[in-house]
Amino acid sequence: MTFSVIIPVFNRTQTLKTAIESVLAQSFRDFEIIVVDDGSDKSVSSALRPYMPMIRYIRIEKNMGVSYARNIGIREAKGLYTAFLDSDDIWLPDKLSAQHEALTATKLKVCHTNEFWFRKDRFINQGAKHKRHGGMIFDKVLDFCRISPSSVVIHRDVFKTCGVFDSNMRTCEDYDLWLRICSKFEVCYLPEKHIIKRAVTNDQLSDSIKNIEYIRLVSLARFVKCKNIKPTLKVPAIKEISRKALITAGGINNF
Incomplete structure (x- = not known):
């Protein structure tokens, strides 16, 4: 198995289906999909029923937060690389293919990509301050989170060196992990936009903290x-x- 795709979800069915379908539509086919249900009500398991033959479904009985859910997925992953996809985001069809090619060519263990931003009902431009980088980029990730979870692919060895998400953090958990990873590993960056980062609802946790x-x-x-x-x-x-x-x-x- 090359990629394990981890999709954490909590009571979000509106966009979950299209997130899963964007993985199923990938041109690179060697992957598994792990949906980690973080204590949702029955609407999520009902929405997933048609996809059950194509995914691994893990349910956490009590809502523990996205960090805990992602870590469960990391623990259960069979792939050489772990890729994350938020349940409100979408991958474009060549996302995994482009990253597999880049990682194979560079021999690096972390890769992220550029992204489209979709807010409520339209695409918007990113500001200059959101510029992304590749290389030894520790000094570039100090101000705020410059690597989107939905864009990143991480070799399993990286977690052995740097640990996983801090399950005690309800927000900025990605910033916290990128600090640790970028202090030790060179990062591959693809400037092409391979994901659509959506904010179509009002339940994005970072906006409410x-x-x-x-x-x-x-x-x-x-x-x-x-x-x-x-x-x-x-x-x-x-x-x-x-x-x-x-x-x-x-x-x-x-x-």
């Missing part, structure tokens, strides 16, 4: 305290801690 910059600050400060962090990484990290501390002290949210 106040003081999100403070959560990033806590995550970064915790990272800097790690004993095995390279000294060369501490300087930019501490500089960003100072910047975030000024932002949170000034009461600016979602900066």
